[in-house]
Amino acid sequence: MERAFPRKLESLEEIFSFIRVFGLEHKLKDGPLFFMDFTVEEIFTNMVKYNSKSRAEVTISLEHRPGELVLTLVDTDADPFDITRTPDVDVSRGLEERKVGGLGIHLVRQLADSLDYTYVNRQNKIIIKKKIEDADANG
């Protein structure tokens, strides 16, 4: 299932609906749905905020393969931004030393089983994979 969304934060509502429809079609339970909502929202928001010059839509595709979910986000006409190489956030710090930024990508890394990044022809492509149990689907 694939769809392109206008590059604006207001698209998030449509994106969540898109994920909801995919979840219903594949009978996914709350855990995988939460993973998709969280991951897609964090990466899409980054693409909108940090590539505001582009007018191109962001393409999101969702796949349910045996035992895994595969989410792909493609950001066209963009400068490279490799989320697999951003510095880790030190979550062991106390309140006073906590930095507010960077948590999103940290969480995406923690939640996903694999993250792949390519940059070709000014296109950032991020592929996120998450293993799921049989019990997470067909529910």
Add this chain to the structure above:
Amino acid sequence: MEILEQSQATYTILTVQGDFLCEDEKPTIRDTILRDISAGKKFIVIDLRNVHHMNSCGLGSLVSCMTTLRKCGGDLVLLAPTDNVKFLLSVTKLNSIFKVYATKEEAIANFH
């Protein structure tokens, strides 16, 4: 996101409804808490029982509110977060910073 506010003599409960996403949204939890601080209300319970989706920006705003309240001698506790939100607090180790309570009575008792 909607924020319902109930103020008592010693504490305020802010009940958040809907997705707790970003500080770009209005009203923000931070705006509300800054207004409470100006009014001398520095002990805040944030009721998260109706929040099914929170993002990193939402987590960041909770940290920011807690920092502001602590600096002025106040405190903030979380009430009844959903499993999804509890999971995010755990992965980010924010569960070691925020006190989390299952019931309103337990949350309020923290301020007495």
